[in-house]
Amino acid sequence: MAVIRDRPLPVAGQAVSVETLDMTMRFGGFTALDNVSLRFPAGGFHALLGENGAGKSTLVKCIMGFYRPTSGSLMIDGREVEVASPRDAALYGLGMVYQHFTLVPSLTGAENLVISRAEVPTVINWAKERRLLADFMAGMPFDIPLDRPVRDLAAGQKQKLEIVKQLYLGRSFLVLDEPTSVLTPAEADEMLGLVRGMTERGELTVLMISHKFHEVRKFADTVAILRRGRLIGSGRVEDLSTAEMAAMMIGDVKLAELDDRVPTSPTASPVLRIDQAVAPDRSGLKVVEIADLGVRAGEIVGVAGISGNGQKELAEMLAGQRPLTSGRILVGDKPYGASRTDTVEHKVRFIPEEPLQNACAPKMSVAENLYFRAFDRAAGGGRTFKLSRPAMRRHAASLVADFKVKTSSLASPIAALSGGNVQRAVLARELTGDVDLLIVANPCFGLDFSAVAEIRARIMRARNAGAAVLLISEDLDELLELSDRILVMSEGRIVYETHAQTADVAVIGAHMAGHH
Amino acid sequence: MESTAIGLWGIPLAILAGAIRVSTPFIFVSLGETITERSGRINLGLEGTLVFGAMTAYAIAVVTGSPWLGVAGAMAAGASFGLIHGFICRWPKVNDIAIGIAMMQFGLGLAFFLGKPYIQPAAPHLPSIPFGFWSGLPQIQAALDINVLFLIGAALTFALRWVLANTRIGLTLRVVGDSTDAARAMGIDPHRVRLVATAVGGAFAAVGGAYLSLYYPGAWNEGISSGQGLMAVALVIFARWNPVGCFLAALLFGGAGALGPALQSVGVTSGYYLFYAAPYALTLVIMIATSSPNRPVPGMPGALSLTK
Numbered sequence: 001m002a003v004i005r006d007r008p009l010p011v012a013g014q015a016v017s018v019e020t021l022d023m024t025m026r027f028g029g030f031t032a033l034d035n036v037s038l039r040f041p042a043g044g045f046h047a048l049l050g051e052n053g054a055g056k057s058t059l060v061k062c063i064m065g066f067y068r069p070t071s072g073s074l075m076i077d078g079r080e081v082e083v084a085s086p087r088d089a090a091l092y093g094l095g096m097v098y099q100h101f102t103l104v105p106s107l108t109g110a111e112n113l114v115i116s117r118a119e120v121p122t123v124i125n126w127a128k129e130r131r132l133l134a135d136f137m138a139g140m141p142f143d144i145p146l147d148r149p150v151r152d153l154a155a156g157q158k159q160k161l162e163i164v165k166q167l168y169l170g171r172s173f174l175v176l177d178e179p180t181s182v183l184t185p186a187e188a189d190e191m192l193g194l195v196r197g198m199t200e201r202g203e204l205t206v207l208m209i210s211h212k213f214h215e216v217r218k219f220a221d222t223v224a225i226l227r228r229g230r231l232i233g234s235g236r237v238e239d240l241s242t243a244e245m246a247a248m249m250i251g252d253v254k255l256a257e258l259d260d261r262v263p264t265s266p267t268a269s270p271v272l273r274i275d276q277a278v279a280p281d282r283s284g285l286k287v288v289e290i291a292d293l294g295v296r297a298g299e300i301v302g303v304a305g306i307s308g309n310g311q312k313e314l315a316e317m318l319a320g321q322r323p324l325t326s327g328r329i330l331v332g333d334k335p336y337g338a339s340r341t342d343t344v345e346h347k348v349r350f351i352p353e354e355p356l357q358n359a360c361a362p363k364m365s366v367a368e369n370l371y372f373r374a375f376d377r378a379a380g381g382g383r384t385f386k387l388s389r390p391a392m393r394r395h396a397a398s399l400v401a402d403f404k405v406k407t408s409s410l411a412s413p414i415a416a417l418s419g420g421n422v423q424r425a426v427l428a429r430e431l432t433g434d435v436d437l438l439i440v441a442n443p444c445f446g447l448d449f450s451a452v453a454e455i456r457a458r459i460m461r462a463r464n465a466g467a468a469v470l471l472i473s474e475d476l477d478e479l480l481e482l483s484d485r486i487l488v489m490s491e492g493r494i495v496y497e498t499h500a501q502t503a504d505v506a507v508i509g510a511h512m513a514g515h516h
Numbered sequence: 517m518e519s520t521a522i523g524l525w526g527i528p529l530a531i532l533a534g535a536i537r538v539s540t541p542f543i544f545v546s547l548g549e550t551i552t553e554r555s556g557r558i559n560l561g562l563e564g565t566l567v568f569g570a571m572t573a574y575a576i577a578v579v580t581g582s583p584w585l586g587v588a589g590a591m592a593a594g595a596s597f598g599l600i601h602g603f604i605c606r607w608p609k610v611n612d613i614a615i616g617i618a619m620m621q622f623g624l625g626l627a628f629f630l631g632k633p634y635i636q637p638a639a640p641h642l643p644s645i646p647f648g649f650w651s652g653l654p655q656i657q658a659a660l661d662i663n664v665l666f667l668i669g670a671a672l673t674f675a676l677r678w679v680l681a682n683t684r685i686g687l688t689l690r691v692v693g694d695s696t697d698a699a700r701a702m703g704i705d706p707h708r709v710r711l712v713a714t715a716v717g718g719a720f721a722a723v724g725g726a727y728l729s730l731y732y733p734g735a736w737n738e739g740i741s742s743g744q745g746l747m748a749v750a751l752v753i754f755a756r757w758n759p760v761g762c763f764l765a766a767l768l769f770g771g772a773g774a775l776g777p778a779l780q781s782v783g784v785t786s787g788y789y790l791f792y793a794a795p796y797a798l799t800l801v802i803m804i805a806t807s808s809p810n811r812p813v814p815g816m817p818g819a820l821s822l823t824k
Contacts, residue, residue: 102695102701103698104698105818114687
């Protein structure tokens with residue numbers, strides 16, 4: 001393997017071991033990390049599990065030099081080292097692949113790799129660099145086009161390029177922060193399999209932060225579990241059951257349980273019907289075409305697909321954000337234009353993804369945000385001109401209590417809430433009152449167990465109460481758990497439909513990947 | 517009838533000559549703005565920088581007798597304006613567009629104030645190269661008498677394209693412009709890159725001003741600019757932040773601007789004022805035709821934003 005690196009200290013392509021000793025990190029009076037001692041032997045594939053706020057990212061940031069631990073030390077290959085900055089971490093061969101992409105979208109893969117080096121020549125000799133890159137890529141298990149702008153790459157390719165970048169920089173210990181959250185099951189398996197191969201050959205040590213037990217089971221050798229900043233348990237993966245790992249992660253919190261599924265009435269009429277609807281996609285170059293989609297009262301229809309295959313556009317079409325070029329959307333057999341009048345008349349509620357940006361006014365207060373559906377409605381049902389502040393406060397207080405939204409005050413801006421609580425607040429607003437049609441997109445993205453369980457239980461309850469639910473999600477497990485029927489979107493079309501109970505994940509995955 | 521021997525051929529020739537003459541300041545201002553916007557910042561103050569550069573160049577040329585010293589002085593003044601803009605914008609919650617408008621007014625006001633004594637005296641002009649020496653026709657000689665700054669601008673266009681693709685400085689600029697976070701992760705200080713990019717952009721714009729006062733129209737007065745500094749910002753968007761695109765857009769814009777005078781010179785007298793509006797109408801039409809409400813402008817640097 002051609003070696004391209006900035007400094008000679010660690011040997012590229014040779015794994016190092018990393019160990020933390022009594023690492024503690026305090027932010028003021030809050031202890032984010034409490035005496036954590038962990039060993040990651042060279043050439044291992046290690047997993048780090050924990051809820052949001054358990055201290056996973058604090059630990060990793062201490063290792064990577066973003067934070068200086070309050071006390072404790074770090075050993076690399078058995079020697080104590082001082083890592084005061086990410087630059088120092090790079091010096092010792094420590095690298096990190098973040099959950100979000102850090103590649104520069106408008107630059108090509110080759111440009112991204114070259115500019116990320118610590119020493120870039122003043123004038124770049126592209127002929128020479130291309131040759132060196134080709135040699136380097138020949139030794140990599142990944143196949144990625146380097147001459148296209150990164151924005152044109154698929155999510156899986158971007159994630160691989162992030163890993164390749166770290167290896168190109170000569171890292172021998174890699175932290176992967178939820179590396180598969182944007183990938184399909186097949187892409188995730190392939191990518192982790194290749195990385196696993198590199199650890200088995202002793203080229204790399206990997207520490208993967210994950211939420212997904214099946215990935216930990218399949219790829220990791222050892223697992224460590226953090227909760228509230230403490231190391232709760234660690235050991236070899238084969239010695240622990242999934243239930244034991246989950247119990248260690250969440251502690252003795254009782255998770256909300258899904259209500260039993262009330263059978264959908266076979267005669268229930270479709271509440272939502274999409275009929276030959278066509279709209280341009282985000283790039284404006286292709287179209288999203290939904291030939292026929294119906295959702296009946298009392299059922300959840302799940303829409304699966306890899307990010308960027310038209311699900312976002314479908315959600316926008318339903319929200320009235322993306323005008324149709326042809327076709328119709330019908331709600332209750334009437335054309336639906338997603339105006340405020342329409343949503344009120346047909347009792348349509350909408351929970352878009354990233355609710356803070358898409359369903360809230362971030363700087364307005366929690367109480368105001370919770371009142372968006374009701375502020376212009378008089379008590380009797382007509383419209384009102386004047387906003388009643390006391391009514392708004394009462395309304396907000398009851399929703400906050402009912403949906404367990406944690407907020408310091410009803411008057412604080414909604415942007416100050418954590419992601420799970422923003423999602424709870426939006427859910428509270430959207431699920432209060434009669435709901436005939438509920439459109440939900442990626443409701444549990446990035447939330448912890450108890451929030452996820454609570455939100456899924458609420459959606460199931462809405463279904464059982466007779467609402468028609470369209471659930472657009474990139475999380476296949478979520479779709480399998482909640483849906484009655486699952487549709488698969490690929491390249492802007494619905495390409496496959498199956499009953500959730502008899503669904504075959506492999507078949508769904510194949511359709512998601514475009515094999516149909 | 518020697519002088520009208522080329523008849524209607526005079527129109528395209530006049531348009532070509534006009535394109536070169538009118539486009540030069542657009543080339544410099546839009547290249548400068550391209551550098552600034554590629555770093556993720558908008559400097560709307562270039563109109564003020566342009567006029568201040570015109571005044572500085574003229575004043576220095578009057579005092580020293582050297583137009584090139586005037587250009588150098590204008591560049592220094594433009595860079596200072598850029599530095600002020602860049603320095604103010606590094607503070608959090610400062611909006612670069614608002615600062616740009618303030619800097620524009622500041623530049624205009626300061627130029628008019630300091631430039632009062634230089635409206636009367638005459639300054640030496642920048643040289644031009646008579647590429648039309650082979651022809652006996654005065655129209656051709658006039659049309660091919662090409663100013664040196666245009667040639668420098670053309671060379672800078674291709675040099676800038678090369679720098680953006682093939683040098684560390686170029687890649688750094690593009691990284692900063694596309695993603696502030698990625699730049700920070702690479703250890704690049706985005707503030708510094710933007711400060712320098714805004715200063716260089718200001719220097720370029722001031723050269724455009726020097727051209728106005730030292731070549732065409734070639735005198736300093738308060739009405740010297742007809743909004744070239746503002747139109748150049750629109751040209752950058754139209755050219756998709758691409759230097760060669762800026763050059764071609766400036767030529768197109770200059771050519772459209774020469775349509776009115778060219779028609780007038782061959783005797784079209786009715787409604788030629790309408791043709792003076794051609795460049796603006798053309799810009800509007802092209803912007804509308806190439807934009808879409810449903811997708812972002814391709815090639816736009818990711819860190820550019822109206823709200824900060």
